[in-house]
Amino acid sequence: MNTEDHTKEKLWPTLVETAHALTLYPNHKAYARETILQEKPETTPAELAARMHMPLGEAIVILHELKEERKLANPQNL
Secondary structure (H helix, E strand, C coil): CCHHHCCCCCCHHHHHHHHHCCCCCCHHHHHHHHHHHCCCCCCCCHHHHHHHHHHHHHHEEEHHHHHHHHHCCCCCCC
């Protein structure tokens, strides 16, 4: 599943807004960045959602945002 495909959809902004409104979103994103992706960088949205007991949409948004953050931090590595 390529998160880039999702960003082109009309409902992408709504999904992002909904994910950001979730109370645990900041904690989920930090845990995904600091723990899960350190252990397995190629974690899929479905794996993240299952492991963290979160909605798939939230996992998609988190992985997309973390990928974008890594691109900005190291543009030559991605």
